[in-house]
Amino acid sequence: MDIRSRFGLRPVINASGTMTGLGASSVGAPVIDAVARMLPQFVEIDDLQRKASAVIAEACGSEAGYVTASCSAAITLTIAAAMTGDDPGLIERLPDTSGMPGLRNEVVIQTGHLVNYGAPVDQAIRLSGARVVPVGAATEAHGYQLNTAITERTAAALYVVSHHTVQFGLIPFEEFVAVAHAKGVPVIVDAASEYDLERFIAGGADLALYSAHKFLGGLTAGIVAGNKALVRAAYFQNGGIGRGMKVGKEGIVGAIVALEQWQQRDHLAIRARERGYLTLWRETLNRCEGVWAEIDADPTGNPLDRLKLHIDPKLARISAWDLADALARAPEGEAPVIVRDHEAELQFFFLDPCNLHAGEAQIVLSRILAELERARVAPEPIVTPFHQRDARRLDARRNWPD
Numbered sequence: 001m002d003i004r005s006r007f008g009l010r011p012v013i014n015a016s017g018t019m020t021g022l023g024a025s026s027v028g029a030p031v032i033d034a035v036a037r038m039l040p041q042f043v044e045i046d047d048l049q050r051k052a053s054a055v056i057a058e059a060c061g062s063e064a065g066y067v068t069a070s071c072s073a074a075i076t077l078t079i080a081a082a083m084t085g086d087d088p089g090l091i092e093r094l095p096d097t098s099g100m101p102g103l104r105n106e107v108v109i110q111t112g113h114l115v116n117y118g119a120p121v122d123q124a125i126r127l128s129g130a131r132v133v134p135v136g137a138a139t140e141a142h143g144y145q146l147n148t149a150i151t152e153r154t155a156a157a158l159y160v161v162s163h164h165t166v167q168f169g170l171i172p173f174e175e176f177v178a179v180a181h182a183k184g185v186p187v188i189v190d191a192a193s194e195y196d197l198e199r200f201i202a203g204g205a206d207l208a209l210y211s212a213h214k215f216l217g218g219l220t221a222g223i224v225a226g227n228k229a230l231v232r233a234a235y236f237q238n239g240g241i242g243r244g245m246k247v248g249k250e251g252i253v254g255a256i257v258a259l260e261q262w263q264q265r266d267h268l269a270i271r272a273r274e275r276g277y278l279t280l281w282r283e284t285l286n287r288c289e290g291v292w293a294e295i296d297a298d299p300t301g302n303p304l305d306r307l308k309l310h311i312d313p314k315l316a317r318i319s320a321w322d323l324a325d326a327l328a329r330a331p332e333g334e335a336p337v338i339v340r341d342h343e344a345e346l347q348f349f350f351l352d353p354c355n356l357h358a359g360e361a362q363i364v365l366s367r368i369l370a371e372l373e374r375a376r377v378a379p380e381p382i383v384t385p386f387h388q389r390d391a392r393r394l395d396a397r398r399n400w401p402d
């Protein structure tokens with residue numbers, strides 16, 4: 001029996017990627033098995049985290065590592081570490097950083113990196129007590145601006161890698177590291193959703209942060225990799241502001257086994273399967289009136305392609321966001337299909353194949369074809385003004401849990 005039906009929940013077809021709001025990852029059997037066997041047992045958490053450190057160091061090419069509650073927590077706690085070091089008195093004082101002359105409590109970050117991944121990245125910084133110092137404009141930043149922004153108050157420089165960030169006109173990672181290091185400031189990289197576990201540490205980052213529950217397929221957790229003294233100082237925040245963000249033994253074991261499995265995963269076979277879905281979707285949907293489909297590479301360079309589906313509302317008689325909404329609402333008895341629609345006002349959305357279960361690619365296709373046909377024969381074109389759609393989504397949330 002599907003556990004979801006026991007709670008009266010609809011099954012969901014996830015064509016949007018790895019989303020907290022959809023339950024993050026589909027966790028594989030080896031991780032589930034290890035977690036199930038750890039859950040009834042007691043264990044010395046410092047030793048378990050010591051083991052995690054070795055596994056993370058091996059996977060990321062770093063000196064050390066540890067597991068925290070989430071990548072968002074990892075941002076807050078590593079920034080805290082850059083401010084306090086391993087001083088327990090300072091650790092217990094956070095997030096209050098006032099009245100401590102000489103304490104570095106500012107974090108520089110490019111304005112084009114101040115994104116929202118479900119919560120604002122600047123808030124994850126501010127939660128530590130640090131002050132955010134934006135560098136450059138939204139779509140343009142230069143090394144000289146970073147250089148000027150770094151002062152004797154700067155604790156760390158945060159670099160965000162994400163499809164959410166501005167993808168042009170900003171400071172390249174190598175230059176960002178060079179400028180920060182020339183001023184003796186550590187670089188922390190939020191690489192929550194990046195497949196390459198070694199690239200940022202190899203490129204000079206002092207700390208690289210990942211989500212364990214995204215591509216890795218672990219339980220909800222965050223992975224901190226990097227310089228041993230900074231990792232230690234971040235781990236010690238568990239005796240301070242990290243307490244409310246703590247990870248349990250299940251999350252630590254889940255991350256360890258997910259990292260081990262990642263090394264053994266048959267990445268080529270997975271890509272070939274995804275390529276099959278993408279080709280099927282593209283070939284079929286390109287025959288539909290008002291639809292243009294192309295295979296699109298991941299913007300941050302992950303080895304992952306998506307189908308980019310452009311909709312011409314005049315010809316298809318439905319807008320991209322109305323189509324995405326119709327798929328998500330789903331007729332009675334059908335599973336909602338959730339697509340990647342964060343740019344839908346530009347009249348396209350993406351189909352992400354990475355989290356589909358067997359047989360679901362075909363369902364995604366037939367649901368899209370059915371909704372396009374419904375629009376084709378509808379008396380009026382289905383084109384909701386964008387602000388109305390936004391308002392409808394906010395309304396739908398307002399009365400939760402009713």
Ligand SMILES: *Cc1c(COP(=O)(O)O)cnc(C)c1O
Pocket residue numbers: 020069070071072073117160161162190191192193210211212221222
């Ligand atoms: C998902 C994401 C986060 C948050 O990660 P969690 O582990 O879910 O807290 C932070 N930054 C970026 C760029 C992300 O994509």
